[in-house]
Amino acid sequence: MNDWDLRKLRLLRALDELGTVRAAAEALRMTPSGVSQQLAVLSRELGVPLLEAHGRRVRLTSSAHVVLRHADALFAQVERGRAELEEHRRGEAGEVRVGAFATAIPGVVIPAVERLRSSCPRLAVRVREAEAAEVYDLLASGDIEIALSLAVDAPASGDARFTRSSLLADPLDVALPVHHRLADAPGLRLADLAGEPWIYGDSGPWRDITLTACADAGFVPERAHVAADWAVILAMVGAGLGVALVPRLAAPRSGGGAVIRELPADRPRRHVVSAVRAGAEDRPHVARVLRALGEAAAGRG
Structure with a gap:
């Protein structure tokens, strides 16, 4: 037949x-x-x-x-x-794969997915945790459609393979032990902590971000302990081993015996960007997910 x-x-x-x-x-x-x-x-x-x-x-x-x-x-x-x-x-159905670093997932990606569940229930978003060293390789190979990374980890803006967009300026707060002499101090500034023992990573973007923020405040932080996991850093701060800068996407308002304080006078930030393969930003379903990510990021302002 x-x-x-x-x-x-x-x-x-x-x-x-x-x-x-x-x-x-x-x-x-x-x-x-x-x-x-x-x-x-x-x-x-x-x-x-x-x-x-x-x-x-x-x-x-x-x-x-x-x-x-x-x-x-x-x-x-x-x-x-x-x-x-x-x-x-129209971008109302399909599948979009998003690769993002760990702290961006609960803070930005999940709220965007929840928005899309209501507005575009037939548009599936697949999430993959990946560090910046991996996320752009995944994007270039076609394994994901959207990458989220810190700006310091992103390829140069002149890289013709990708289209980048600023997504979020994530404030940096300082974690102090609960009984620290400055835990409740009004008008806390980063320079007030110049003589404290600091906790941050041995390499990578967070080390650079910490050093840059402290340099902008006029000092070089004395690193007393090395850690990269945020739960570990907060536990170490809570135990009185030192102080640390913590991105707001990563930190609860308190945790592990640590107090999280804002630094309104210094306003240190780390910048989060999204990236797609050049030209893919015009694909309707990719554009729709990018808009949802932007709305979720704006909602944190």
Whole structure:
């Protein structure tokens, strides 16, 4: 049996609904002979008689009615396919894979996914945690469509492979032990902590961000302990081992015996960016997820 031709099946459906070849031909803007020829071809393709003489007219055979039952299911599936393709065209359906560093996921990505669940339930967002050293390789290879990273980790703005956009300026707060002499001090400034033992990583972007923020405040922090995991850093601060800068995306208002204080006079920040493969920002479903990420980031302001 050959593939079923939807155009010929629609002729058969029209004949069944309208009763005569002439009426079907008029409705479909064809000639009666054209309709008859196409239905004869369909009968040969399917290998069963579809029409039989009934006085001066023709009527559908029992085989034709079996064909139509299945044809109606095909017509409905085609309509569902058209509707889904239209949703894809508008960016309302499909799948977008997002790679992001750990602290951006609960702070930005998850709120964006929750927004999209309500506004675009047929648009699936797949999330993958990845550090910056990996996330741009994943983006370049096509394993993800959107990458979130710190600006200091992103490729140079002149890299023609990617289109970058600023997403969020994440404030840096300072974590102090609960009983620290400055835990409740009004108008706390970063320079007030110049003589304290500091906790930060041995390498990587967070070390650079900490050193830069402290340099802007006029001092070089004395590193007493090395740690990179935020839960570990907060636990060490809570134990009185030192102080640390903590991005607001990463830190609760308090935790592990640490007090989190804002630094409104200094206003240190780390900058989060999104990136896509150049040109992909115009794809409707990618653009929709980028908008949701931007709205989630703006909601943290």
